């Protein structure tokens with residue numbers, strides 16, 4: 438009846454279920470959800486349905502979610518369903534889910550997509566990553582991820598700003614603690630500095646910058662016990678080559694960023710194993726027709742993922758459309774959000790620096806022409822892209838699948854059998870209506886799945 442596949446793979450086409458479906462609805466008092474009994478569906482195989490391994494398929498799904506549209510996001514499936522069991526997606530498809538069913542929640546005209554994955558986020562909901570003690574870091578991460586879940590982000594890399602060696606050590610330890618929480622959305626740590634260019638440091642603290650150091654990298658990687666996933670650095674600095682080589686050996690992705698390098702130096706860095714570019718256009722020389730710089734190098738190299746801050750301030754909307762059209766499979770939306778995300782205008786901290794939140798931007802205190810992160814959330818980033826003319830699937834892919842690929846994360850970022858059941862429910866304007874993490878509803882203010890759940894007070 439359905440195609441069996443041992444491994445998740447890309448879906449290849451549409452297809453549909455034909456037949457008569459009669460749904461009998463009854464309330465489930467224990468969960469407040471709706472059970473749906475499907476009688477006599479006639480189906481035949483089509484490429485829009487996948488099943489997990491036969492071992493997994495022997496289970497009845499705990500939960501089946503139906504919606505008018507499913508963005509996997511490599512494909513759009515109309516009238517789709519997702520079956521979940523034990524926190525994992527076991528099947529997706531079109532039409533009526535065949536076979537036995539558990540609880541079915543029909544979300545009508547809404548859109549389902551994978552939970553967003555933010556590889557560059559410093560804070561949110563009043564919490565930030567940089568702290569002096571590991572327990573403070575872990576507590577802050579729980580608070581900031583609760584906030585971002587309300588905006589569709591289910592996984593993130595806790596991102597530092599340049600700080601003292603002791604603070605970075607505490608962050609790595611704190612991240613490794615938070616990663617062990619059940620259902621944790623913390624995938625690891627992104628070190629944004631301290632090995633960056635003084636000329637292109639943006640709002641980062643000049644005192645906290647230092648030359649790339651293999652011993653510091655080794656120490657931080659060891660403390661994190663696998664938590665260190667991504668390092669943003671300037672490849673032109675002395676010692677950078679050795680750090681890139683060691684990072685690759687340790688399985689840490691290296692990102693070119695806050696750099697003053699030219700096109701040739703950027704090309705060499707990509708040859709040396711750098712596969713990511715941090716907030717393209719920001720913190721680096723601009724694209725010039727005779728000097729393409731790191732922007733030109735990153736856009737023209739098919740091995741390189743590039744981050745974009747789509748808040749309408751960091752990058753002009755016209756460029757969002759251009760880079761999305763040029764490399765839809767490599768664009769990675771990030772928020773670069775600071776702790777003030779979700780808070781009113783005022784004075785805030787970003788690691789060791791003082792910043793001011795204006796209406797639509799965050800700037801360095803006393804230097805208002807310097808942007809200092811953002812208060813963007815992923816739902817807004819996706820919506821801004823679509824407003825700028827980026828096709829919806831491309832925008833959703835840049836918020837989920839592409840970032841997962843950029844850090845080699847194979848368990849998330851895709852609605853496919855075998856992937857973690859991290860799912861966002863979107864309305865017609867791409868606003869987040871509900872968020873599920875490992876199949877558990879963590880944000881559902883209107884009670885689509887039963888009892889209302891609010892991800893955080895500020896979310």
Ligand SMILES: [Zn+2]
Pocket residue numbers: 557559596629773810
């Ligand atoms: Zn940043």
